[in-house]
Amino acid sequence: MRWRWIVVLVLSVLDAVATSPTASSSSSSAANPSYSDHCGSVVPESVADGGDTDPHGSLLIRDGFFKGGDEILARDDSPALSLPRSVTFRPRELHRTRQPGVIGIKGSLVFRGGGVSFVRRNFTRGRGLFRVVRPRGPGVLNRGRRVRFNLSGFWSEASGKLCMVGTGVSLSAVGKLLDLSAAVKLHYPKHSSISNVLVTGTVESLDSPGSPGHFSPISLLAYSQRTYEYTLLPQAEKMSSDVLHHERSLPLGAGDSLCSILSRFSNGLRLFHRSDCHGGGCSPLSGDFAQPSYLSLGEVHCSDDGNVHMYVAFSDSQSFRYPPLLNPEKILVAEGFWDHQRNHLSAVACPVQNPEHSVVDAHVGDCTAVLGLWFPGVLSIENRSPLVGQIWSSRNSTDPFHLELVEFRALDSNMHPVSGLKYEYTKADLARRSCGSDSARNRRGRVYPDAKAMIELTFDMGLRSSDGTVAWAYAHPVSIGDAVWGIIYGDATVRFRSSPVVAAENRVLNVSYTISGAFINGSSGMNRAKNILAEGIYSEETGKLCLIGCLDVSDSMGEMHERKMSSMDCRILIEIQLAPLNPEAGAHVSGTIRSMRNESDPLHFKPLEISSNIMYRKQAAESIWRMDVEAVVVLMSLSLSCVFIGLQLFHVREHPSTLPSTSITMLVLLTFGHMIPLMVKFEAFFFANHDQQNGFLGSSGWLEVNEVVVKLITMVVLVLHLRLVQLAWSARSGVDTKKGLWYAERRALQFCLPFYFIGLLISWLVHLRSYKAKMARPHFLYEPRSSLWADLTSYAGLLPDGFLLPQILLNVFWSPKEKVLIPAFYVGNTMVRAMPHIYDAYRASHYVPHIDSSYFFASSAQWDFYSSSWNIIIPCGGVLFAVLLYFQQRFGGSCILTARFRNPGGYEIISMVNNSTALQTFSTELKIFQ
Numbered sequence: 001m002r003w004r005w006i007v008v009l010v011l012s013v014l015d016a017v018a019t020s021p022t023a024s025s026s027s028s029s030a031a032n033p034s035y036s037d038h039c040g041s042v043v044p045e046s047v048a049d050g051g052d053t054d055p056h057g058s059l060l061i062r063d064g065f066f067k068g069g070d071e072i073l074a075r076d077d078s079p080a081l082s083l084p085r086s087v088t089f090r091p092r093e094l095h096r097t098r099q100p101g102v103i104g105i106k107g108s109l110v111f112r113g114g115g116v117s118f119v120r121r122n123f124t125r126g127r128g129l130f131r132v133v134r135p136r137g138p139g140v141l142n143r144g145r146r147v148r149f150n151l152s153g154f155w156s157e158a159s160g161k162l163c164m165v166g167t168g169v170s171l172s173a174v175g176k177l178l179d180l181s182a183a184v185k186l187h188y189p190k191h192s193s194i195s196n197v198l199v200t201g202t203v204e205s206l207d208s209p210g211s212p213g214h215f216s217p218i219s220l221l222a223y224s225q226r227t228y229e230y231t232l233l234p235q236a237e238k239m240s241s242d243v244l245h246h247e248r249s250l251p252l253g254a255g256d257s258l259c260s261i262l263s264r265f266s267n268g269l270r271l272f273h274r275s276d277c278h279g280g281g282c283s284p285l286s287g288d289f290a291q292p293s294y295l296s297l298g299e300v301h302c303s304d305d306g307n308v309h310m311y312v313a314f315s316d317s318q319s320f321r322y323p324p325l326l327n328p329e330k331i332l333v334a335e336g337f338w339d340h341q342r343n344h345l346s347a348v349a350c351p352v353q354n355p356e357h358s359v360v361d362a363h364v365g366d367c368t369a370v371l372g373l374w375f376p377g378v379l380s381i382e383n384r385s386p387l388v389g390q391i392w393s394s395r396n397s398t399d400p401f402h403l404e405l406v407e408f409r410a411l412d413s414n415m416h417p418v419s420g421l422k423y424e425y426t427k428a429d430l431a432r433r434s435c436g437s438d439s440a441r442n443r444r445g446r447v448y449p450d451a452k453a454m455i456e457l458t459f460d461m462g463l464r465s466s467d468g469t470v471a472w473a474y475a476h477p478v479s480i481g482d483a484v485w486g487i488i489y490g491d492a493t494v495r496f497r498s499s500p501v502v503a504a505e506n507r508v509l510n511v512s513y514t515i516s517g518a519f520i521n522g523s524s525g526m527n528r529a530k531n532i533l534a535e536g537i538y539s540e541e542t543g544k545l546c547l548i549g550c551l552d553v554s555d556s557m558g559e560m561h562e563r564k565m566s567s568m569d570c571r572i573l574i575e576i577q578l579a580p581l582n583p584e585a586g587a588h589v590s591g592t593i594r595s596m597r598n599e600s601d602p603l604h605f606k607p608l609e610i611s612s613n614i615m616y617r618k619q620a621a622e623s624i625w626r627m628d629v630e631a632v633v634v635l636m637s638l639s640l641s642c643v644f645i646g647l648q649l650f651h652v653r654e655h656p657s658t659l660p661s662t663s664i665t666m667l668v669l670l671t672f673g674h675m676i677p678l679m680v681k682f683e684a685f686f687f688a689n690h691d692q693q694n695g696f697l698g699s700s701g702w703l704e705v706n707e708v709v710v711k712l713i714t715m716v717v718l719v720l721h722l723r724l725v726q727l728a729w730s731a732r733s734g735v736d737t738k739k740g741l742w743y744a745e746r747r748a749l750q751f752c753l754p755f756y757f758i759g760l761l762i763s764w765l766v767h768l769r770s771y772k773a774k775m776a777r778p779h780f781l782y783e784p785r786s787s788l789w790a791d792l793t794s795y796a797g798l799l800p801d802g803f804l805l806p807q808i809l810l811n812v813f814w815s816p817k818e819k820v821l822i823p824a825f826y827v828g829n830t831m832v833r834a835m836p837h838i839y840d841a842y843r844a845s846h847y848v849p850h851i852d853s854s855y856f857f858a859s860s861a862q863w864d865f866y867s868s869s870w871n872i873i874i875p876c877g878g879v880l881f882a883v884l885l886y887f888q889q890r891f892g893g894s895c896i897l898t899a900r901f902r903n904p905g906g907y908e909i910i911s912m913v914n915n916s917t918a919l920q921t922f923s924t925e926l927k928i929f930q
Contacts, residue, residue: 032166033206035153038183039163043154046097048104053094059105059155059162059188061089061199062299064222065326066111067359069203071215072170072180073111073145084325085113087220101157105164109149109184109203111218145171149182149203160189165206170213180213181206192224193231194309194335194350194367198328199224200360219359221328223299223311228335230307232348232367236336239394240346243372249343250375250418258338258345259302261417262310265387266297266324269408271314292316295408296324298331309335312349312371312391328354328362334371344374349391368394373408375417380424381512381533381550381570384478385409386416416484423479427548427570428510431536434573434596435546446580448543449616451509454485457538457545457578461589461612463517473517475576480538481509507540513547515574532593534574543578549593553603569603571596581616588613626843630857631706633839637832637857638713644828645720651822652727659731660741661816665749665806667728670829671721673800674714741814748809756799763795794865801833801874804881811885811893819889830882834875841871 035045064087073085091107153164168180186201203218252258271293292314300310312332313324324331329352336347350367373389387410449456458476477485515532536547549572576591589612597604615623652659732741804826811820836857843855865874884896 032152033181033183035163035165038165038206039153039185042161042163042185043102043156043159044099046099046102046104046154048095049098051096053096053103058094058226059089059091059107060225061087061109061220061222062225063088063326064199064220065328065359066203066218066220068218069111069147069215072147072178073113085111086325087111087222089222097154103155103157104152105155105162106150106152107164109151109164109168111145111147113145147180149180149184151182151184153184155188157190160187162186162188162201178213180215186220188224189226191227191229193229194333194348195231195364197224197228197309197333198222198352198362198364200362202360221326221359221362223326223333228301228309230303230309230335232335233307233337235367236346236348236370237339239348239370240339240342240344240372242370242394243339243342243344243346243374243390248377250377250420251340251343252338253418256418257302258306258308259300262297262300262308265410265417266300269295269297269387269389269410271295272407272409292330298324298326306338306340307335308337308345308347309333328352328359332369332371333364336371344372345389347371370394377420378422378424379478379484379512381426381535383409384514384533385411386421421484422482423484423512425510425512425535427535427550428537431546431548434548435537435544435575445582446543447582448540448578448580451480451511451538451540453617454480454483456616457511459589459612459614461576461610463593464609464611466606471517473515475513475515478512478514480511508537509540511536511538511545511547513545515549532572532574533568534572536574543580545574545576545578545591547574547576548572549574569597571603576610579614581618630839630855633835634706634710634857635713637835638710638717640828641717641832642713642720644825644832645717645724648822648825649720649724649727651825652724655818656731658816658818658820659728661810661814661818661820662724662728663748663807663810664725664728664732664745665752665810666803667721667725669800669803669806671718671725673797673803674718674721678711678714678718741810744810744813747813748806751809752806755805759798760795798865798874801878802881803829803833804878804885808881808884808888808896811888812897813893815893821885821889823886826885827882830878834878837866837871837874840866841868844868844871 039045066085066087087109089107089109091105093104093106095104097104147168147170149166149168151164151166153162155162162185164184166182166184168182170178170180183204183206184201185204186199188199188201189196199220199222201220203220205213205215205217207213207215273291294315296313296315298311298313300308302308310333311326312334313326314330315324332349332351334347334349336345338345347370348367349369349371351365351369352362353365354362369391370393371389371391373387375386376383376388379386389408390405391408392405451457454477457480459474461473461475463471463473479485513532513534513536515534517531530552532549532551534547534549536545538545548570550568550570551572553567553569572593573596574591574593576589579587579589589610591610592607593610594607595601595604652662807821807826839857887895
């Protein structure tokens with residue numbers, strides 16, 4: 001066997017050396033390429049004069065675009081198997097040189113993205129010296145690449161040229177590290193404007209062709225981060241009056257930052273094209289990507305006087321990355337200003353010309369496009385967008401490069417950038433007529449959420465169709481009464497809208513909702529890509545929501561006329577009954593979503609059942625307080641167990657003759673009750689288990705600390721029980737005259753096993769019955785259905801509750817003359833086993849169960865049965881056993897039996913080991929009787 005350990009040790013050392021950072025860094029620490037050989041003709045090398053400059057924001061490249069380098073960055077020919085490509089350059093050090101206008105620079109250039117490759121790696125098992133490496137292990141997906149270069153060089157402020165050389169490291173397609181060397185040449189002007197705001201350049205490999213580290217040239221494009229000079233503001237001001245918005249727009253407040261607002265709305269703005277637009281003049285782009293569906297705002301920069309410059313990126317997918325990809329074929333660069341008089345942003349936009357698809361030669365083209373955006377002051381079911389904008393061309397309609405008006409709108413209706421919003425209800429009256437009166441519903445003193453606490457009216461819910469399909473959805477109010485609900489973003493803080501909700505006299509208010517998630521499609525049941533916009537009423541007295549919903553049923557991503565509701569199905573009735581604040585057990589949110597159309601209508605769909613177990617803020621606060629109390633109770637229970645077992649150990653130390661008469665089966669059951677939970681959570685005790693959600697409602701790790709302390713005390717209790725088992729076993733094995741005790745122990749166990757087996761069979765039958773009952777319920781209302789193994793383990797936790805039964809039976813068959821167990825041990829442990837059930841009965845009548853995993857005390861994770869019946873049976877059974885044991889230790893082991901079954905004359909049932917032993921025992925008992 002020694003040679004195996006030697007092989008394992010050698011393999012571990014070799015693998016550690018091969019993969020250590022020291023080895024990789026030493027292999028890649030070759031001398032940096034010569035700057036004068038590769039960059040001397042671009043920016044001459046100069047000597048530093050010791051004066052450093054601030055590198056922050058200087059020559060920074062953030063989320064640029066690049067092409068090439070397929071050898072070190074996997075190809076992205078398949079969009080479905082590729083990640084967006086981006087490049088970032090961060091200067092670490094900038095210093096002045098003796099040459100005026102020449103800045104020395106050191107920094108890191110990082111490339112990310114590319115295709116997803118399949119890499120076969122070695123299979124590793126074990127840790128440290130015991131790690132075994134097997135070749136040809138399972139293949140893994142390499143999610144793109146990341147290549148980093150450490151560079152140094154010089155930048156000329158006069159010419160804007162930047163040249164650097166350095167080394168880098170890349171991961172090959174087979175998982176090996178490759179040493180790279182490169183020269184980076186960029187054009188980064190000192191002062192940028194809309195005409196030269198793009199940073200372009202190349203990265204060239206300095207390794208010889210054919211070498212593992214050689215790669216094809218990389219061309220990159222980025223947005224300048226240096227000082228910007230506005231040159232098109234007069235043109236933007238001239239076109240400001242042409243921005244067409246017919247609804248009232250909101251002004252920016254004193255504390256509102258335009259850049260902060262636009263940055264939060266930068267992702268996923270939806271475009272609406274004209275319905276008759278299918279050719280030229282329909283899109284700000286050209287070529288195959290002529291009619292995109294979404295746009296995003298990137299690198300939004302604002303000045304103190306309200307001027308703005310940025311770039312606008314287009315996409316045909318809603319899953320648009322942020323920051324948006326700076327693809328020259330899909331962007332416009334723009335500059336403009338916020339018009340405080342008209343309350344909108346007016347900007348001039350310019351396409352990026354990319355001749356022959358060369359990123360290096362990309363430049364800004366003719367600036368004839370106009371971009372305007374504003375914040376509507378009135379929301380409705382037809383327009384939930386908090387930001388609206390337009391793009392069009394200032395060219396004559398006869399010009400071949402003329403651009404028709406294209407409108408875009410924000411998709412997030414729950415994010416409101418400025419205050420002053422109003423909501424106009426158009427479906428509330430229809431909801432009143434559709435649902436009818438329900439004033440007699442609240443007759444039992446139930447209290448429902450107040451509309452002033454809007455957060456209480458936000459909830460998750462489960463949807464269940466007639467064919468059993470289940471999905472989740474999320475309902476949040478947009479407005480209640482005259483107050484608009486949403487998040488207002490200021491300069492540095494996030495605050496909730498403070499407009500008060502004014503209750504109506506009859507406590508019925510108009511409300512509007514957005515229900516997002518999995519929703520209806522007439523032909524395919526449920527569709528996760530669409531939301532329901534709804535308006536209706538909410539009754540504070542009955543807790544009922546009655547809404548009329550509108551669903552976008554268009555197949556395409558939309559033309560401009562579709563936002564005018566022509567493609568919306570507004571014949572959907574939504575009825576939701578909220579749970580009261582003082583609920584009964586089992587109370588939950590319920591309701592339906594159904595179509596008001598005839599069954600023959602193509603847009604008709606079958607009703608959907610709504611169910612949810614929401615937790616209000618008051619209930620959440622009560623749950624947190626309850627969990628803190630339960631944590632204390634658990635610690636107290638375990639501490640008391642330590643005290644009780646300690647007192648029993650002290651008793652047997654003072655009276656060692658009682659040890660042989662202690663039931664081994666009883667002690668094993670008690671040990672078993674503390675050992676099994678520790679064995680199950682052994683991994684979670686020694687290692688961080690990221691699958692467990694111990695933190696609840698912002699517990700900030702408190703429950704995790706409690707769990708560790710509980711496990712430590714449980715281990716102490718377990719060790720004490722094991723010590724008592726060891727003492728009892730040794731005492732019984734070492735007394736020859738007490739061999740009859742083993743016979744009595746076996747007889748007691750023979751009586752216990754049938755009871756245990758019958759209980760196991762009953763648990764299995766109960767599991768089958770409860771499983772069939774739960775199958776008929778929406779499973780998203782409750783905890784996951786317990787498996788047979790979970791029910792059987794709960795039964796295993798029931799056995800220690802009756803830990804006194806083996807001792808009682810042993811006393812019947814042996815009848816010890818001394819008090820084997822002290823009252824503190826058997827009464828105390830009985831109370832410790834009964835307290836979880838007593839508490840669970842109290843908790844069931846005072847708390848509505850929402851999340852079973854929040855039960856820190858008396859939970860199913862403690863291996864036991866908890867229900868209204870078991871909470872009575874188990875404590876009563878424990879008290880009965882404790883009383884029987886008390887009488888046995890006072891009046892004899894057989895005192896609990898009737899006279900017919902008692903041993904006459906005080907004889908005991910013993911094992912006939914041999915005749916001499918039997919006669920000696922008989923004479924002893926006879927003397928005692930006389």
